Amino acid sequence: xxxxVIIDNLPLYFQGLWTTxxxxxxxxxxxxxxxxxxxxxxxxxxxWVSILPKAYIYFFRGTPMIVxxxxxxxxxxxxxxxxxxxxxxxxxxxxxxxLISFALNTAGYTAEILRGAIAQTDFKEIESAxxxxxxxxxxxxxxxxxxxxxxxLPAYGNEVIFMLHGSALAGVITIVxxxxxxxIVNARNFVPFESYIAAGLxxxxxxxxxxxGFKMAERHWHAYLRxxxx
Amino acid sequence: MSVIxxxxxxxxxxxxxxxELALLSLLIAMVLGIAGxxxxxxxxxxxxxxxxxxxTIIRGIxxxxxxxxxxxxxxxxxNDIGDKLGWEYIDISPFMAGTVTLGFIFGxxxxxxxxxxxxxxxxxxxxxxxxxxxxxxxxxLRITLPAMIRHALPxxxxxxxxxxxxxxxxxxxxxxxxxxxxxxxxxxxxKPFTFLCAVAxxxxxxxxxxxxGLRWLDKRYSVGVRKA
Numbered sequence: 001x002x003x004x005v006i007i008d009n010l011p012l013y014f015q016g017l018w019t020t021x022x023x024x025x026x027x028x029x030x031x032x033x034x035x036x037x038x039x040x041x042x043x044x045x046x047x048w049v050s051i052l053p054k055a056y057i058y059f060f061r062g063t064p065m066i067v068x069x070x071x072x073x074x075x076x077x078x079x080x081x082x083x084x085x086x087x088x089x090x091x092x093x094x095x096x097x098x099l100i101s102f103a104l105n106t107a108g109y110t111a112e113i114l115r116g117a118i119a120q121t122d123f124k125e126i127e128s129a130x131x132x133x134x135x136x137x138x139x140x141x142x143x144x145x146x147x148x149x150x151x152x153l154p155a156y157g158n159e160v161i162f163m164l165h166g167s168a169l170a171g172v173i174t175i176v177x178x179x180x181x182x183x184i185v186n187a188r189n190f191v192p193f194e195s196y197i198a199a200g201l202x203x204x205x206x207x208x209x210x211x212x213g214f215k216m217a218e219r220h221w222h223a224y225l226r227x228x229x230x
Numbered sequence: 231m232s233v234i235x236x237x238x239x240x241x242x243x244x245x246x247x248x249x250e251l252a253l254l255s256l257l258i259a260m261v262l263g264i265a266g267x268x269x270x271x272x273x274x275x276x277x278x279x280x281x282x283x284x285x286t287i288i289r290g291i292x293x294x295x296x297x298x299x300x301x302x303x304x305x306x307x308x309n310d311i312g313d314k315l316g317w318e319y320i321d322i323s324p325f326m327a328g329t330v331t332l333g334f335i336f337g338x339x340x341x342x343x344x345x346x347x348x349x350x351x352x353x354x355x356x357x358x359x360x361x362x363x364x365x366x367x368x369x370x371l372r373i374t375l376p377a378m379i380r381h382a383l384p385x386x387x388x389x390x391x392x393x394x395x396x397x398x399x400x401x402x403x404x405x406x407x408x409x410x411x412x413x414x415x416x417x418x419x420x421k422p423f424t425f426l427c428a429v430a431x432x433x434x435x436x437x438x439x440x441x442x443g444l445r446w447l448d449k450r451y452s453v454g455v456r457k458a
Contacts, residue, residue, distance in 0.1 A: 062433060074423075074426070075423030192306070197303075
């Protein structure tokens with residue numbers, strides 16, 4: 001094994017690292033913003049309200065992310081209307097296609113996590129909120145959502161890791177993220193082992209960082225669940 | 231429309247490969263998973279740390295990256311060993327590489343699931359087995375394994391669904407699964423969206439059938455358990 005090639009190409013890897021982090025972070029923020037309304041609608045008891053968001057969740061959780069990404073990256077060009085519209089500026093760029101498909105995908109998974117957390121709210125909490133005369137909006141803002149977010153935290157940590165791992169797909173559609181950088185290094189020097197293992201190590205570090213971050217977050221937000229220190 | 235119908239056999243052929251790939255790698259993953267779970271629960275510190283490293287590394291690196299490492303690297307390693315032992319050049323088929331890689335990756339996830347399942351089996355049942363004079367292997371095969379399935383089933387179902395979706399990644403390393411064939415068909419007919427929709431639908435079919443089967447299994451293994 002010859003890791004000199006990797007050291008020579010470290011700038012490329014760091015460029016890829018930055019792209020990966022930016023892509024994942026933006027997709028997660030956008031996905032979370034989408035997921036909250038979807039989850040609220042999907043948790044509704046009215047079947048006509050919940051059917052569309054549930055179908056959204058079912059589709060995005062039931063199909064591979066790579067298919068969703070191809071549908072946006074390769075698929076959108078099929079429609080002449082799309083190619084002529086102003087949206088084409090966005091849909092012809094691989095970066096935007098990856099970002100959009102990642103955000104839509106993580107929105108589906110996050111919405112399901114939140115929906116489950118909302119559905120699990122203790123009914124006594126809702127009863128006492130009603131007894132205090134809270135309107136639905138206030139009840140959601142003060143009672144249901146804060147506790148649902150707390151319950152959703154561990155599962156959301158897993159979703160963030162899955163998003164990071166899924167983001168390697170961006171390298172397949174010509175984006176120079178960590179995986180894309182490894183592909184370039186391999187293509188130039190033919191060092192498949194070294195180049196991909198280096199990328200793997202970067203991903204491993206990012207995963208550990210996320211795990212640590214969520215541990216800290218849980219320590220803060222789940223402080224009331226910790227056994228009391230005597 | 232007729233153009234699309236011409237390509238249906240190709241897509242269905244790809245679907246067959248996807249299902250084969252998923253089932254075969256499930257088999258490998260379950261064997262590795264049980265071995266990993268037993269190693270994690272064993273008294274030997276070496277077995278525990280080997281299993282710990284295996285699950286941590288596999289679950290910390292994207293499956294796509296692992297697949298490329300094992301696919302390209304595995305080929306080199308096998309032939310390096312073959313060179314020293316004087317074998318002829320061995321060409322690993324993409325199907326074999328894909329199956330082994332997916333099995334190897336998901337073995338780590340199954341190890342965690344099975345570990346949880348084994349821990350959920352009540353200690354009393356195992357003690358009863360020992361009291362009957364069973365050997366450790368008999369205790370595992372007759373008591374722990376059947377009793378653990380019920381506890382491991384939800385995690386098992388989850389892993390299976392993630393595994394079927396991960397099979398789509400093999401199209402990146404050149405295996406002709408349904409996604410690969412759909413891209414081919416979409417490229418030559420200039421209707422990629424139509425074919426990708428068909429693939430998405432077929433994945434939903436696989437998921438739906440699996441959910442149905444998993445519910446049946448759950449019912450079968452929860453016989454005798456009272457539910458609230």
